[in-house]
Amino acid sequence: MADSSGGVSGKGLITHVIFDMDGLLLDTEKYYTEVQEIILARYNKPFDWSLKAKMMGKKAIEAARVFVEETGISDSLTAEDFLVEREAMLQKLFPNSELMPGASRLIRHLHAKGIPICLATGSHRRHFELKTQQHGELFSLMHHVVLGDDPEVKQGKPSPDIFLAAAKRFEGGPVDPHKIVVFEDAPSGVQAAKNAGMSAVMVPDPRLDSSYHDAADQILSSLLDFNPSDWGLPPFELTAS
Numbered sequence: 001m002a003d004s005s006g007g008v009s010g011k012g013l014i015t016h017v018i019f020d021m022d023g024l025l026l027d028t029e030k031y032y033t034e035v036q037e038i039i040l041a042r043y044n045k046p047f048d049w050s051l052k053a054k055m056m057g058k059k060a061i062e063a064a065r066v067f068v069e070e071t072g073i074s075d076s077l078t079a080e081d082f083l084v085e086r087e088a089m090l091q092k093l094f095p096n097s098e099l100m101p102g103a104s105r106l107i108r109h110l111h112a113k114g115i116p117i118c119l120a121t122g123s124h125r126r127h128f129e130l131k132t133q134q135h136g137e138l139f140s141l142m143h144h145v146v147l148g149d150d151p152e153v154k155q156g157k158p159s160p161d162i163f164l165a166a167a168k169r170f171e172g173g174p175v176d177p178h179k180i181v182v183f184e185d186a187p188s189g190v191q192a193a194k195n196a197g198m199s200a201v202m203v204p205d206p207r208l209d210s211s212y213h214d215a216a217d218q219i220l221s222s223l224l225d226f227n228p229s230d231w232g233l234p235p236f237e238l239t240a241s
C-alpha cells in the first residue's frame with residue numbers, strides 16, 4: 001500500500017529481492033496460452049483469462065489439473081496426458097523466450113548495487129534451461145535459483161514453500177521475510193509471497209482481471225516503471241542522453 005510519502009509501507013526495510021520468471025522476467029506466458037488454446041479448440045472450447053489466472057505461476061501438474069477440471073474435459077484428457085501433449089509444442093517454443101521490458105535493467109542495477117537477488121519459478125529444471133538458454137549471462141547474476149521441482153518445494157504457489165526456500169538460501173539466510181520484496185505477475189505468486197510474509201510487487205498482464213490486484217503491495221504496468229526508491233533500494237543512475 002502507498003504511504004503518505006508516496007512510497008510503499010515497509011519502505012526502507014527491504015534488503016533482498018526475489019524474482020518470478022515466467023510472465024515477469026521472460027515473455028513465456030504467451031507460449032502456454034498458445035498451446036492451451038490449440039488443445040482446447042479440439043474440444044470446441046475457448047481458453048480465456050479467467051482460466052489463465054487460475055493456472056499461471058503453478059507447478060506444471062497442478063496447473064494441468066486445473067486445466068482439465070475447469071474446462072470439463074477430464075473424462076477425455078487426464079492432467080498427465082495433457083502435459084505430455086503440450087510438452088512437444090512447448091519444447092519448440094521455449095528456446096525463443098524473450099526478456100520482458102525492464103527485466104535486464106532492473107536485474108543488472110540491483111546486482112551492481114550489491115542487493116542480493118534470486119529467482120523462484122514454478123518451472124521445472126528442463127523448462128528453465130530451455131527458456132533461459134539465450135539469457136545465461138543475465139540469469140547468472142542471481143545469487144541462487146529455486147525451481148518448481150526442488151525437493152523443498154512440496155507445493156507450488158500459492159503455497160509459500162518456494163519463497164521460504166529462496167529466503168533460506170541467501171547468504172546468512174534465512175532472511176527475515178519482512179526484508180524481502182517479491183516481483184510477480186501471477187495471482188498465485190502474489191498470494192504465495194504474502195503467505196510467506198513478504199512484500200509483493202505485481203506486474204500483471206493487462207488482460208488479467210483487476211480484482212486480482214488487491215493482494216499486491218504495488219501494481220506496475222511494466223518493470224520499466226519500478227522506482228527502487230519506493231522500497232528504500234538504491235535509485236537508478238541517470239544516464240546522459
Ligand SMILES: O=P(O)(O)OC[C@H](O)CO
Nearest residue numbers: 021022056057121122123
Ligand atoms: O511464473 P513462474 O516463473 O513461477 O512459472 C510458472 C509456470 O511455469 C508458468 O505459469
Ligand SMILES: [Mg+2]
Nearest residue numbers: 020022023185
Ligand atoms: Mg510468473
